[in-house]
Amino acid sequence: MTANRSYETELLTVGQMALEVASAPPEADIYAIIAGHVLSLSSALYVEVAEYDPQNQSLVLSGYSAMAEVNDIIAQLSLGGVGKCEIPVGPDTYDELLRCVVRLSDDFLEQATPGLSEGIWHELEKRWNALQLQQIALINAKNILGAITVVYPHDAISLGKESAEAVAHITALLLRERKSQVDRIRLESRYMELTDLLPEAVFETNLDGNLTFANNSACSIFGYDRKDFLSELRLMDLVAAVDTDRMAEDSERIVRGKDIGPKEYLLRRKDGSKLPARVSSNVVIQNGQPVGLRGIIIDLSKSRRVEQEYAQLVAAIEQTAESIIITDSIARIIYVNPAFIKTTGIKAHSIIGNLLTLLTESEGEATEGKGYLEMWQTLRNGESWYGLFTNHHPDGSMYTLDATINPVRSSDGTITNYVAALRDVTYEKQLEERYRQSQKMEAVGRLAGGIAHDFNNLMTAISGYATVLDEGMVDTDRRRKDVKEILHAVDRATKLTGQLLTFSRKQVFKPTELNIHQILAKMDNLLRRLIGEDIALEYNLCSDLPHVYADSGQIEQVIMNLVVNARDAMPTGGKLLFRTRTVSNELGDLIHLIVEDTGTGIEDELLDQIFEPFFTTKRVGEGTGLGLSTVYGIVSQSGGSISVSSPKGGGAVFTVELPAATEPMSIHAETPERIEELSGTEAILLVEDESLVRNLAERVLTKKGYGVISAEHPEEAMRIVGSLTEPIDLLITDVVMPVMTGEELARSITDLHPTTKVLFMSGYTNKAISSRGMRDGSAPFLQKPFSPADLLQAVRGLLDKF
Incomplete structure (x- = not known):
């Protein structure tokens, strides 16, 4: 039943409900608030608010409020309170709720209150005799949002229709706004969660x-x-x-x-x-x-920071002096740095996309014992590879690269690239080859020097005895012609052994300060006659060329040998050019004497052998093979070096490099010849381990009146000196002898007898004599082979000089 209650009072309560729900915090139970205010509007026993679940098509209990006595019954029969319950809403019920917002019924409608069990209903009905139920539908835009169910005693005053409709309208608006607020909070929370990720x-x-x-x-x-x-x-x-x-x-x-x-x-x-x-x-x-x-x-x-590190890495790779290559996983080149281009002469566009095989002459070729196939197998196994690449520059010259290639792996260990660091070791290899060549030349030189020494002893004896024989013949003796031929042959043999000694750097070296331009001017006529009319001789000489310290005769021999070599390379004529220039390095100034010809040139594989003794490309009988090796020996003995190149198109270029003179050099004048009187009566000790030379010298000197005592070796000489009561006037000694050198013997004797003079003789010099100053002419020396006249002149000149 209903009663005329103050409508304004009811609306005021509805307004307070709206304000409280609107200001409630998100965590507040607004459904209980709504139920409480509806309970206060009437004499209801129990009010519950249910939210409609469209997915399950049911009303779900969301909140309730009840009188204290009812709460006690609910607590007793429901073990503490109302549970989370729901009732289904079929299509008919849904449509009925839409048609009738407020319904009041005296029927038993326990199925309309999901929060109250059948037992609670029976207890309520027994306590208050009979019950009536009012249901208020909550509708928004023709959609059911939920329902408010109010349970009254049978004779209680129910909520008026106008007030119930106001409650329905206000509650629907509040629920819609609350739902929007919850959705917004949920959206904001999701937005925050997503942005925090x-x-x-x-x-x-x-x-x-x-x-x-x-x-x-x-x-x-x-x-x-x-x-x-x-x-x-x-x-x-x-x-x-x-x-x-x-x-x-x-x-x-x-x-x-x-x-x-x-x-x-x-x-x-x-x-x-x-x-x-x-x-x-x-x-x-x-x-x-x-x-x-x-x-x-x-x-x-x-x-x-990554960009900066990358830029620094790129700059380092781009500016490093070592060549860098990066390939893909199948060794296809994808990057080369400028150093590689500079070193090899290969343009980047012509190598990008090619395999590493491009660095070798051919695939599988062994390079320093490691072939390409072996290298590739090593890299595919994930190991580093070390080795050498040898190839040609575009101009045909060779280069050698010392390579280290490492695999580059991704985070999962897969090989994605290979990086190769290559160092140009061409110059080092050339130095190694030069060292090996010098070692070989040194070995051959020692052999050649020893042979020349022995030859000079033989030539001394042959020349000396031939001269003695010649002096003993009358002018009409027909055998004198034969003797002259012997002496002529000795002269030729002496020049040959001189070349061997020069090559072995054991020839007597008498340096003076020389002007290369003056030597060329002095030799010009001789050189033109030597090369013939079909070869043009030209000069391109720099101005103010510094002087050099060298033996004048040996430098002339260098020029002669190079000219003869050039002439033989131009059998049908051509051009021979002399050039000079000055260069500087950390050691000082150097002069270059360059000899160029337009001949047949030299094959690449022969360039490394060109200065070896007895090596020649001429036919048998056309040369000794000592010409260029002699040049090599002279230049090396003079403190310089020589190199050769053969450009494409023919011709050869020999470059002689000598250190420039830095200060005037003290030059000792040679002892002038004395021909008029070569005899004497002084006491001479002759020490020579070669009997042919010793017997000849003793015979020649004795014949001229000298008192000669001969010794075969230094030990014998020392015993003789120890047995003499008077000092000897002159010691003539060979330089190289077993046990004790001539220099050591001379020092021992002059320590005992300071007035004794010393004359050294040898087929070549040695370091001990050089240390006594013989290189600059301060030590009296007689070069083998010598003639009787040479010996007598040297002896007489030395005795008379001091």
């Missing part, structure tokens, strides 16, 4: 620039708590002073609807440190009006 900083501001939202990354990047972000900071507080004006201008343009795209700014952390960043922003629109900005900030510090 981003590594970039996400922010929102209002139109005043105050920050209204920031994700975790923004807090960690800038060093603020989220509370600081949302209560104290403006967007401009995060911008470095250098970019605040630009950021402000860009923000205004965005608010006006301009799309400015991502922009880079210098931002500022809480601790004052700066960070480069890229900011992308757009305007936030609500109800058609801009209300702020929303954006993403990408910290560029790490990427800039």
Whole structure:
């Protein structure tokens, strides 16, 4: 039953309910609040609010309120309270709720209250005799949102229809707004969760620039708590002073609807440190009006650091002196640095895309014992490979690269690339080859020097005895012609052994300060006659060429040998050019004497052998093979070097390099010849281990009146000196002898008898004599082979000089 209760009072209660629900925090139970206010509007025993679940098509109990006595019954019969219950809502019931917002029934409608069990209903009915039930449908836009069910005693005053409809309308609006609020909170929570997963900083501001939202990354990047972000900071507080004006201008343009795209700014952390960043922003629109900005900030510090490290790495690879090659996983070249291009002469575009086989002469070719196939197998096994690559420059010259190739792996261990570091060792290999060549030349030189020494002893004896024989014949003796032939042959043999000694650098070396240009001018006529009329002789000489220290005769022999070599290479004529120049290095100035011809040239494989003794490309009988090796020996003995090249198209270029003279050199004048009187009576000790030479010298000197005592070796000589009561006037000794050298013997005797003079003789000099000053002529020396006249002149000149 209903009664005329103050409608204004009921509306006031409904208004209070609306205010309380609207101001309730998100966690508040608004359904219980609504049920409580409806309970207070009437004499109801029990009120429950159910929310409609469209998915399951049911009313689900969401909240209730009841009189204290009813609560006690519910507590007793439901073991503590009303449970989470629901009742199905079929299509008929749904339509009926839509048609009739407020229904009042005296029927037993326990099925309309999901929160009350059958036992509770029976207890209520027994306590209050009979019950009536009022159901208020909650409708919004022809959709059921839920229902309010009110249970009254049978004779109680129920909620009036107008008030019930007001409750239905207000509650439906409150539930719709509450649902929107919950959805919005849920959406904001999801939005926050999603943005917190981003590594970039996400922010929102209002139109005043105050920050209204920031994700975790923004807090960690800038060093603020989220509370600081949302209560104290403006967007401009995060911008470095250098970019605040630009950021402000860009923000205004965005608010006006301009799309400015991502922009880079210098931002500022809480601790004052700066960070480069890229900011992308757009305007936030609500109800058609801009209300702020929303954006993403990408910290560029790490990427800039990576870019800088990458740039430094690229610069290092580009500027390193070593060649760098990078290939893909099948050894196909994808990058070469400038050093590789400079070293090999191969252009980048012509090698990119090729396999590493391009670095070798042919695939599988062995290079220093390691072939390409072996290298590739090593790399495929994931190991590093070390070895040499040898190939030709585009101009045909050879180069050698010392290579180290390493596999490059991805994070999962897969080989993705190979990187090769190559060092140009061409010059080192040339030095090694020169060293081996010098060692070989030294060995051959020692052999040649020993042979020449022995030959000179023989030539001395043959020449001396032939001269003695010749002097004993009358002019009409027909055998004198034979003797002259013997002496002529000895002369030729002497020149040959002289070449051997020069090659072995054991020839007597008498350096003077020379002007190469003057030597060329002096030899010009001789050289022109030597090469013939079909070869043009030209000069291209630099001005102010420094002088050199060298033996004049030996330098002339160098020029002669090089000219003869050039002439033989131009059998049908050509051009012979002499050039000079001055170069400098860390050791000082050097002069270059360059001899070029337009002949047949020299094959590459012969260049390394060209200075070897007895090596010749001429036919048998056309040369000794000592010409260029003699040149090599002379130049080396003079402190210089010689090199040869043969450009494409023919011809050969010999370059003689000699150190320039830095200060005047003391030159000792040779002892003038004395021919008129070569006899004497002085006491002479003759020490020579070669009997042929010793017997000849003793015979020649004795014949001229000298008192000669002969010794075969130094020990015998020392015994003789020890047995004499008077010092000897002159010691004539060979240089190289067993046990004791001639220099050591001379020092021992002169220590005992300082007035004794010394004359050295040898088929070649040695270091002991050089250390006594013989190189500059200070030690009296007689070169083998010598004639009787040479011996007598040297003896007489030495005795008379001191």
